[in-house]
Amino acid sequence: MPETFTIRRAELADRDALTDLCMRSKQSNGYDDAFMAMCAEELAVRDSWILDNDFWLAETETGAPVGCIRLSVAEDGVTGELETCFVDPDWQGRQVGRTLFEVFLLRSRELNLTRIGLDADPFAEPFYGHMGFQTIGRTPSGSIPGRSLPRMELTL
Template identity: 70%
Template sequence: MSEGYSIRKTVLGDRDALTNLCMRSKQSNGYDDAFMAQCADELRVRDEWITRDAFWLAETGEGKPVGCIRLSVEEDGMTGELATCFVDPDWQGRRVGKVLFDVLYAEARTRGLVRIGLDADPFAEPFYARMGFQITGRSPSGSIPGRTLARMELVLDTETD
């Protein structure tokens, strides 16, 4: 699909490799081991994410995961949540995230979603802003007591082509 990698839906056998990818990507932002230990459970990929949500994996021809993105849909059926988005540190800046977002946007349009929300790590805020998300407030961290994250939202164009 793209230079050196392809995108596919995740399967249950990807769980541990996805968790490893999420941890490596997060730690590449300079977080120390103590911080990462606090985040470990929140970053651990769960089977139900793979079976319930729209979850994609970017991988090399050799099967090495280089990125992932997960969209969950809220009960209202109109709002999505970008619940997981990570790119391997060695693959950042190589358009993996952009290509994963293209897949996510196509899925959101197919499902008729009108908005996608996310809680952004401070290091990821600029990337999400480039993808069209805007800060709408703050959300408590799911891992670190007292820490808040930017709450961001993208209102999707509901016009059909």
């Protein structure tokens, strides 16, 4: 029988395992070690993300994290940002991302948000497009000088 996963809120004790998950997922897109070193600080999960945002993780029956997603709400209280969304490379294609996204959307609607934005990794742009986001422009990378990322939005 295939292993299953459940979704729960992230806790401070999950921080290092989530950082590892984010790094492994990002590198699975074919990025080399030098690129990953430049992204390491930006991808490192911070305590404030867990304490101040809606941050969920998908985990196996043994407690291993296999995906995560994070929602932050803007000061205007009506827009949000998809800040973190990663799936373990071995779990991609097994509905982890879709299930996390459903929890993310449910919470966004509970908060009466009208729009969600995100700066997507170019490799993830098709996934987000499939989830209803539209590319509206480009935004500078937070960790790679001269690189830009697809800026995407979803109207709720």
